Amino acid sequence: MAVIETAERMLPSGLRATLSPSLQKLGAILGDRSEKAASQRMALVAFVIRIASAALAFLSQIFLARMMGEFEYGIFVFVWVLMILFGNLACLGFHTAVIRFLPQYKADGAHAEIRGLTSTARRFALALSGSLALVGIIALHFLGGMIENYYVMPIFLGLIAMPMIALGDILDGTARANHWPVMALSPTFLIRPTLIITFMLAAILAGASHSAVTAMQAALAATFATVLMQYLAVTARLRHHYSTGPKVIDFPAWLAVAFPIFLIEGVSYLLTNSDVVVVGIFLDPEQVAIYFAAAKTMALVHFVYFSVKAAAGPRFASIIAENDRGKLAAFAAETARWTFWPALAVGLAVLAAGQFLLSLFGAAFMSGHLVMAVLLVGILAKALVGPGEVLLIMAGKQRLCVYLYAAALAANIGLNVTLIPHFGIEGAAIATASAMVVEAVLLHIAVRHALGIVLFAFIRSHMTTMNAKAS
Incomplete structure (x- = not known):
């Protein structure tokens, strides 16, 4: 784009007036190709990181299970899932709102708004998560007798880590919005699990017990170290790209977008993790451990979806800003295919x-x-429709997503509560898979109804584009 603008300025005024429209069109084409290439690079890098992180997470869980045994491992995974869940929810949707607004501000050259958005999102997430953690610690002090004693200390340690988990999610969203996939994904998915294992092993060698408390202490230290490194790196890079200067803060506008996202992603995140939570409520830690190990093993497939989702959000936002429905439909169809076929291959291999x-x-x-x-x-x-919820969010259909995920979550919790007491961990699996099917069907219907796009991995690109144009 810079080369095109320079060439245009060097032309004589008469020739410039004649060629300027063509040069602008060429610049738009090159810019679109550059934006698409950036999305593809981000998808590829995210894919590689997720492969590495899936292997690392799998190996780290094996290490923890072997080190602690089923009972203590079950306690740890139940509490850690709860803390990750509530840390994410404590962002109140701002970690995704950053992805929604920052590319638009960047395209407009609104650096003051970018500085205001990124700093406000961090402070808000820290303040809210810190307040929730304090409330949780007070409740644990007065109501600790109502839960099993072996959960009390791990929960306390997890509550201390929760604000850092929330801040890490904000930094992740900021890096993703700028197409910095390594800086976005490697801290949470590579560095943190490595540090948890390192700190756990060091503690045991120093004489600590092979317990969930030791594991939570290791997780707490790893979380603080990882987020501090990510904070320094992201802050330095933001200052390099957008320099220092005044900040424009439009908190009501950001909150108006972030809160519906919170409802959508909160329900979605609950949908993803409610099985482990309900299993932990109804069954002993040993059963939690077995279910979590099975789910974690099959989660090797999830990195495909996550990789596509990480790259699709900013690209969806950019295309929507261009108001090109045909291009949006074509890219949406690509994301569904990018998600399903690798997920099928990896899933069958993992199951075998x-x-x-x-x-x-x-x-x-x-x-x-x-x-x-x-x-x-x-x-x-779920892979058949790809990151359909990301498309709806970036298109401003947050309210529709809230209803969609509320229905899927209700089905998930209802089925889990009904089936787990009778069928144990197999009942939890049936409930979770059924809820995923409900989610996929509702997403397909919602995208077609709201945007006129047929989102399905088996649909042909020209059919999807024609349908979108016709709408």
């Missing part, structure tokens, strides 16, 4: 090796193989 992979956690964990098979059905159903 399921018994062996589960045995790495311990002999008792092999009973979770059926759980893996059931969960794969739900994962593939």
Whole structure:
């Protein structure tokens, strides 16, 4: 784009008036190709990071399970999932609102708004998550007798880590909005799990017990170290790209977008993690451990969806700003195909090796193989429509997403509560997979109804584009 503008300025005035429209059109084409290339690069980098992180997460969970045993490992994973869940929710949608606004501000050259948005999102997330953590600690002090004693100290440690988890999510969103995938994904998915294992091993070598408390202490230290490094790196890069200067803060406008996103992603995140939570409520830590190991093993498939989602958000926002419905439909169809076919290949490979992979956690964990098979059905159903919720959010259809995910969450919780007491962890898998199918069907209907786009991995690109134009 800079070359085109320079060439245009060097032309004589008469020739410039004649060629300027063509040069501007060429610049727009090159700019669109550059934007698409950036999205593809981000998808590729995110894909590679997710492969590495999936392997690392799998190995780290095997290490923790072997180190602690089923009971203590079950306590740790139940509490850690709760803290990750509430840390994410404490952002109140600002980690995604940054992705929604920053590319638009960047295109307009509104650097003051970018500085205001990024600083406000950090402070808000820290303030809200810190307040929630304080309330949780007070409640734990007065109501601790109502829960099992072995959960009390791990929950306390997790509450201290929660504000840093929230800040990390904001930094992740800021980096993703700027197409910095390594800076966005590697802290949470590579550095933090590595540090948890390192600190856990160091503590045990120093004489600490092989317990969930030790694991939570390691997780707390790893979270603080990781977020501090990410904060310094993202802040330095923001100052390099947007310099220092005045800040424009439009908190009401940001909150008006962030809060519906919070409702959508909050319900979606609850939908993703409610099975582990309900299993932890109804069953003993040993069963939580087996279910989590099976789900974590099958989660090797999820990195495909996450990689596409990480790249699709900013690209969706850019195309929507151009108001080109045909281009939007074509890119949406691509994201569905990018999600489904790799997920199918990886899912079948993981399921085939399921018994062996589960045995790495311990002999008792092999009973979770059926759980893996059931969960794969739900994962593939969701992959058929790709990151459809991201498309709806970036198109401003937050309210529709709220209703959609509320229905899917209600089905998930209702099925989990009904099936787990009768069928144990297999009931949790059936409930979770069924909820994924419901989610996929509702997303397909919602995107077609709201945007006129047929979002389905098997649909042909020209059919999707024609449908979008006709709407």
